[in-house]
Amino acid sequence: MDRYIEEIRDRVLGGGEVTEEEAYALAEHPDKEGLYEAASQITRHFGKPEFQPCSIINARSGNCSEDCKWCAQSCHFRTAAQKYPVVKEEETLQLALHNERAGVKRFSQVASGKAVKGKDLEQICANFRVLRERTNLGLCASLGLVDGEAIEKLREAGATRYHCNLETAPSYFPSLCSTHTIEDKLNTIRAAHEAGLEVCSGGIIGMGETRQQRVEFALTLRKAKPVSIPINLLNPIKGTPLENAKPLSDEEILTTVAIFRFVHPKVELRFAGGRAQMSRDLQLRAMRIGINSAIMGDMLTTVGSDMEDDRRLIAEAGYKVVMSCEL
Helix, strand or coil, rough: CHHHHHHHHHHHCCCCCCHHHHHHHHHHHCCCCHHHHHHHHHHHHHHHEEEEEEEEEEECCCCCCCCCCCEEEEEEECCCCCECCCCCCCHHHHHHHHHHHHCEEEEEEECCCEEHHHHHHHHHHHHHHHHHHHHCEEEECEEECCCCHHHHHHHHHHHCCEEECEEEECCCCCHHHCCHHHHHHHHHHHHHHHHEEECCCCCCEECCCCCCHHHHHHHHHHCCCCEEEEEECCCCCCCCCCCCCCCCCCHHHHHHHHHHHHCCCCCCEEEEHHHHHCHHHHHHHHHHHHEEECCCCCCCCCCCCHHHHHHHHHHHHCCCEECCCCC
């Protein structure tokens, strides 16, 4: 391992922080195997031996007013994404119980649209109250750019974590979305923190951004102070402007995971959408380098992973699955 990597690793292991200049330099460092091994050591030092699985329900689908180029649910694009209103308590509960029996730790209601308001918000809160009473799951919400009043209602209903992805680097975001900004997202995240909720915030890689922009993205996420960072690999969906996006190489994916681990040594780095495109060996390497949690089951608009396959993969990577929620 190169001495430069060792020095930064040792500082991080001692509780220090990677500087912006160092993060960019690490991403370009030729000793990739040394970088990956150092990130793996940071993961093992700060992380728990348990893998942290979560799952979601697509609580409202389609008809989104936003023009995010990666998203099948935008009304600006013609895709095969389903369209339906907010699901009711019983359907939400049954899926949550199914996932809890499979060993999932956290469960999130995720809804399309710029923000969930009015009667839809009340239904989401009603769903949370039932989940709080009937399950032992940690409850998360991903409902767009909601305000502090809405977040307080969610907290009172039982939500303990709010999810709002920054998606990509600030320098690249405007080329992918014109209907809202990263600052809008950070305002929602600040409201979640003020309400006492944990924050989950990450995004998508492979949308045409540069390696340096992926580093910028990792550094910007420090502002969100997340406990969990979902890393999605773009799954190009027919009908969206990114349907012909070129996939990232294995090295780019692993380097991204390593850099995120250096920048966020204590955070859960979470496999999210798109990992079905990755080979089993690549997923194992990513897990050994820095991924120590995952969204399990189907994603919002694409097929996710088989939970039994995930169990075997997690065990092979050296983790054990948490079988119950520790609230």
